[in-house]
Amino acid sequence: MDAGASAQADPLADPYVQRLMQVMAMPGLTPEQRSLAFSTRGDANDEAGDVTAALRDYGSSLELDAANPAALLGRGRILLASGQLDAAEPVLRRAVELNQLGEFGLIERIASRSHLVNRSSVKGIGDDAAVIDPEGLHQVITTDM
DSSP states (O other): OOHHHHHHHOGGGSHHHHHHHHHHTOTTOOHHHHHHHHHHHHHHHHHTTOHHHHHHHHHHHHHHOTTOHHHHHHHHHHHHHTTOHHHHHHHHHHHHHHHHHHHHHHHHHHHHHOOOOSTTEEEOOSSSEEEEOSSSSOEEEESOO
């Protein structure tokens, strides 16, 4: 059996999926962060050919955050590909509605649900930028360089 068939037979053997499982087990993750981890693992399982596991992950993701666009698109894509048009339509319609919010609308929606953890944090809702105040002087930190 070649490596491609092996990965398809056991997506949990994929180091990427294993790392996602470790992240999902981390304490202190917000529901939105867990939802993102589930949808990302769903994408990996779908790519590995395990649509059952992918649908399960997308479902878990949507239970945690019904507005997760990646989970909606992944679930809708699988339902559509399997000919389940009636089931795919509302899922994909919801994904389109969220897309129409635009980037800033989606950021505002996420920001309204996020909570800062560190006392020195002033603002930060994602993984790419934050404003911190460690010693009374606001500093902007970003990964977008």
